[in-house]
Structure formats: structure tokens, C-alpha cells
Amino acid sequence: MSTRIAFLKGHGTENDFVIVPDPDNAIELPPAAVAALCDRRAGIGGDGVLHVVRSAAHPEARQLAPEAEWFMDYRNGDGSIAEMCGNGVRVFARYLQHAGLVGEGDLAVATRGGVKTVHIAKAEAGGDVTVGMGKAFFPEGDDVTVSVADRQWPALNVNMGNPHAVAFVDDLAHAGTLYDPPPFSPASAYPDGVNVEFVVDRGPRHVAMRVHERGAGETRSCGTGACAVAVAAARRDGADPAATGAPVTYTVDLPGGRLVITERPDGEIEMTGPAVIVAEGEIDAEWFETVNP
Numbered sequence: 001m002s003t004r005i006a007f008l009k010g011h012g013t014e015n016d017f018v019i020v021p022d023p024d025n026a027i028e029l030p031p032a033a034v035a036a037l038c039d040r041r042a043g044i045g046g047d048g049v050l051h052v053v054r055s056a057a058h059p060e061a062r063q064l065a066p067e068a069e070w071f072m073d074y075r076n077g078d079g080s081i082a083e084m085c086g087n088g089v090r091v092f093a094r095y096l097q098h099a100g101l102v103g104e105g106d107l108a109v110a111t112r113g114g115v116k117t118v119h120i121a122k123a124e125a126g127g128d129v130t131v132g133m134g135k136a137f138f139p140e141g142d143d144v145t146v147s148v149a150d151r152q153w154p155a156l157n158v159n160m161g162n163p164h165a166v167a168f169v170d171d172l173a174h175a176g177t178l179y180d181p182p183p184f185s186p187a188s189a190y191p192d193g194v195n196v197e198f199v200v201d202r203g204p205r206h207v208a209m210r211v212h213e214r215g216a217g218e219t220r221s222c223g224t225g226a227c228a229v230a231v232a233a234a235r236r237d238g239a240d241p242a243a244t245g246a247p248v249t250y251t252v253d254l255p256g257g258r259l260v261i262t263e264r265p266d267g268e269i270e271m272t273g274p275a276v277i278v279a280e281g282e283i284d285a286e287w288f289e290t291v292n293p
């Protein structure tokens with residue numbers, strides 16, 4: 001094993017990540033090592049890990065290498081693998097820019113959810129990062145119910161590459177502590193688990209949300225969750241862009257900041273927000289061996 005393992009810490013609206021640059025895919029990251037890196041007391045701390053690998057060097061992304069040089073090998077904080085991370089891909093792009101590997105403007109990033117187009121705005125224009133998130137899907141089946149303590153809400157089943165249950169509530173405090181995954185029924189609705197969003201209205205096309213993320217617990221932001229919430233709100237509000245032929249934009253406030261989500265008439269969704277690198281350093285090789293024997 002290499003004795004020098006670089007890392008960076010970054011966040012997008014306070015959805016925070018340990019970034020592990022590893023162009024040649026030489027670093028093994030089993031679930032226990034990911035969980036140790038993400039541990040907020042005994043590790044570096046983060047909602048997840050962004051393992052930065054050249055697509056050509058990763059078996060899951062090799063076929064995407066002609067379209068996208070870099071693969072976001074995303075892991076949840078508990079070490080599990082997710083199909084997509086919306087804030088993660090924005091922070092991933094910021095890392096590539098920070099490292100001088102890309103400039104401002106457009107780039108393609110390979111993910112388990114396919115190739116995503118990312119746009120890094122010029123610093124003088126605010127420097128926000130926009131990602132083309134693809135289309136939302138609404139899996140058919142039983143209606144989903146989410147519950148917290150003695151309250152229950154109907155939830156919309158939205159797939160943004162990863163699964164979401166979106167519940168509109170009267171008060172975000174009704175979601176409780178969100179230490180544990182909120183129970184849902186029927187149990188068959190999400191065989192692989194689910195990210196659960198609780199949403200309140202703030203004004204016209206403006207909502208606020210909290211989220212319990214699969215594999216991470218309550219996080220201060222979730223990009224795919226914000227997109228799921230925006231499309232759920234649009235349908236609830238009768239503002240389906242496919243039906244009206246006009247793009248629809250929602251402002252989504254999260255505990256860690258604000259994301260702006262636009263759905264186009266063809267169903268394509270774009271998400272814009274800040275992405276920040278806050279630190280960089282070296283993982284102690286001896287410690288890493290203890291968590292990754």
C-alpha cells in the first residue's frame with residue numbers, strides 16, 4: 001500500500017465529503033475504510049466519500065471513458081454504494097478545477113447513474129456549479145406512507161437514479177430527530193432502502209426540506225433529494241413542465257444552504273448551487289492500515 005494518501009474535504013450546501021484522489025484506482029476502499037474516514041470523531045468526517053478515479057482505470061466506468069475522463073466512485077458514509085449523489089458530483093467538479101485538471105465551463109463526469117454534464121461558472125459570476133441531473137422517474141406501485149412517531153404522511157416515490165420518498169408536511173419539526181431511518185410502508189416499496197425528504201412551503205415555487213439519507217442519516221443537504229422535492233412540488237402545484245411546455249424552477253432551502261432546480265419540458269433537470277473545497281492534507285498511513293487491513 002502507498003504510504004502517502006492524499007485527501008481533501010469539501011462540501012456542497014454543507015453536504016460534506018472526504019475526497020480521495022486516486023487517478024489509477026490504486027487505493028482499496030472497502031466499506032469499513034469508508035466508514036472510518038467519514039467518522040466525525042475518530043476519522044476525518046463526512047456524509048460520504050468521493051473517490052476520484054480515471055474512468056479508464058475503473059471496471060464500473062471503463063465503457064464511459066470515451067465520454068468522460070473522470071469517474072465519481074461515490075460511497076455513502078456507512079460504506080454503502082449509491083447510484084448517484086447530486087451535491088457530490090458538483091463538489092467532484094470543484095475538486096477537478098481546484099487541482100487544475102479542468103477549467104471553468106462544461107465537463108462530463110462519469111457516475112454510476114451515467115455521464116453527467118457539469119458547468120462551473122466563472123468566479124466573477126459567483127462560481128456556482130450546475131449539474132444536469134437527467135430525468136426523474138415515478139415508479140408505479142402501491143402508495144407509499146412515511147411515518148415519524150404517531151404521524152403519517154403519504155409520500156411520492158421519485159427516482160433520481162437513486163430512490164426518494166417525498167412527504168409534504170406542515171412543520172419540518174414534525175420529522176423529529178431523524179436519527180433513524182423513518183419507517184415506510186409497504187416495506188416492498190424500497191427493497192434497497194430510500195432517502196426520505198420532508199417538505200414545507202416557503203412561497204411560490206419555493207420550498208424548504210429536511211432529509212434522512214440512506215447510508216448517512218440526516219444530512220444538511222441532498223442534491224438528488226432537492227431535485228426529487230422540486231419535481232414532486234411541481235406536480236402537486238400543477239406546474240408539470242411537460243404539460244405546460246415551459247421550464248419550471250423551484251428554490252429549495254436546506255439546513256445547509258439553497259439549491260435552485262429547473263425542470264425542462266423534455267424532463268431534463270438542472271441543479272445549481274455552491275461547491276467548496278475547505279481543506280487538504282494527508283491520511284496517516286498507519287491509521288489507514290488499522291481501518292483497512
Ligand SMILES: N[C@@H](CCC[C@H](N)C(=O)O)C(=O)O
Pocket residue numbers: 015076081082083084085086087088162163195213214215216219221222223224225
Ligand atoms: N447526498 C447525495 C445523495 C447521496 C446518496 C444517497 N444517500 C443514497 O443512498 O441514495 C446527493 O446530494 O444527492
